[in-house]
Amino acid sequence: MRNIVAVNDKKKLAAFIDFPHDLHKNDPNYVPELFIAQSDMLTPGKHPFHEHSTLQCFLAYDGDKVVGRIAAIQNNNHNKKNNTTEGHFGFFDCINDQETANQLIETATKWLKERNMTSMVGPLNFSTNDICALLVEGFDGPPVAMMPYNPPYYLQLLEDAGFAKMVDLRAYKFLAGEYNDRSLKLAEAIQERLKRNNIIIRKINMKDFWNEVVKVREVYNAAWDHNTGFVPATDKEFHYLAKDLKMIVDPDFVYIAEQEGKMVAISLSVPDLNQALIKVKRGRLFPWGLIRLLWYKRKIKGLRIMALGVMDGYRKMGIEACLYGLTIKTFQEKKFEYAEASWTLEHNTMVNSAIEQINGKLYRKYRILEKSI
Missing domain, CATH: 3.40.630.30 (Gcn5-related N-acetyltransferase (GNAT))
Known part of the structure; x- marks a missing residue:
């Protein structure tokens, strides 16, 4: 006992x-x-x-x-x-x-x-x-x-x-050099088609970060609303998360889709900070952990594509594939070595298909369990 x-x-x-x-x-x-x-x-x-x-x-x-x-x-x-x-x-x-x-x-x-x-x-x-x-x-x-x-x-x-x-x-992995021109050209073609519907894709405006966060939260809570186990983040919870993410986010990897000024989709990717955190003994920043973290943070060559959401009424238009494609294009331009798209629900065929279209390989699975008590 x-x-x-x-x-x-x-x-x-x-x-x-x-x-x-x-x-x-x-x-x-x-x-x-x-x-x-x-x-x-x-x-x-x-x-x-x-x-x-x-x-x-x-x-x-x-x-x-x-x-x-x-x-x-x-x-x-x-x-x-x-x-x-x-x-x-x-x-x-x-x-x-x-x-x-x-x-x-x-x-x-x-x-x-x-x-x-x-x-x-x-x-x-x-x-x-x-x-x-x-x-x-x-x-x-x-x-x-x-x-x-x-x-x-x-x-x-x-x-x-x-x-x-x-x-x-599910978690999908992309490795540098494993993308064919077709997948990236597909994203470019979709982007041109979206423009004809007055939908444009832009990067986050860090100078207007907190106003952007308010709009992103609306899309996040609406786009994920019907996912298994989802609960909307409160204003304070989303602010808490955004404050942490702001310290590590690379604005080149945060894409927003808008139609005539209305935000309708988001894609958020962050550098894989775990490449640096794994060097921080017992999670302590002091006395040497912070120095290690800042040193190894400069060497990060991995990316996590952590959130991609599209509001109802704008799905099945190719926005998902376009956002993934643009992210991968930037990933290549910055000479990153790998990216992980995670996580997606196993039955979310729309998002999973979009990832697979640009050569994402399913390589990890996670499970939420339950029992009656």
């Missing part, structure tokens, strides 16, 4: 954040999260999620050694929008021991049932707007920026604890 304790002070919170560093210290693909970012995310008053929802973190101890962690999450905005009583779990990390995993899940289940939740879905940290899902295929390298990572045995631990597949998410 493990000793399961609630995280209720700064010392336990630090142990909660640090546990994955110790668990995966010998895994060359593991990328540490920044300690300060994780601390803010999990602290009420610092992250806007806590203004409308609640969570409880738990640690599993074997003697005085941490052997597992989990967060039980009640996302009130999600349940209100979807008219459900769905509990979530996230921040799941565990040694390869079924008893430990079971105790963590049972503890989180008890917490959720006390709040009248009837099912348990995850991993979600905190929602599909954040890092989510379990890596189930493609363990051949580090994750890209803001994507999850876990060893293969996690899936078995969760399945043996009663979880089953809810939905799979």
Whole structure:
């Protein structure tokens, strides 16, 4: 039996954040999260999620050694929008021991049932707007920026604890030099056709960044509204995310489609910061982590195409393929080595087909799981 304790002070919170560093210290693909970012995310008053929802973190101890962690999450905005009583779990990390995993899940289940939740879905940290899902295929390298990572045995631990597949998410990879002229010419031809419908594609205006963010949020919440598990980001949540992204975004990789001044689609790609974060020991910026981060940030040659959304009424016009094509063109011009388009829902044939049209190769799968409680 493990000793399961609630995280209720700064010392336990630090142990909660640090546990994955110790668990995966010998895994060359593991990328540490920044300690300060994780601390803010999990602290009420610092992250806007806590203004409308609640969570409880738990640690599993074997003697005085941490052997597992989990967060039980009640996302009130999600349940209100979807008219459900769905509990979530996230921040799941565990040694390869079924008893430990079971105790963590049972503890989180008890917490959720006390709040009248009837099912348990995850991993979600905190929602599909954040890092989510379990890596189930493609363990051949580090994750890209803001994507999850876990060893293969996690899936078995969760399945043996009663979880089953809810939905799979896909990640596609592009490698430099693997694009034929046809795919890029296709994007150029579509762009010319869109112009005849008064739809133009432009890059983000960083001098008007916060006004752009307001419009992007409207497109984001509308374009993703019917996706499995989606919950609209609040103004404060979107602002929080945009503030972080502004520090790493390359405006050459943020495309906006407009019709007569109305924003109708967005494509957001960011440099793969994980190429630098993997060099930051235990996610600490001080004393040397910040220097390492800034040094290796200059050497990044990877890209994550992290969001592409088109509003209803503007789909099936070729905008998706055009945005992907323009992104890949810029990717080539800047001599990047790889790009990952992630994530997409497995049943989103429109977006998946657009990626495959320009030679994106499916190479990783992630899974959101569920069970009744």
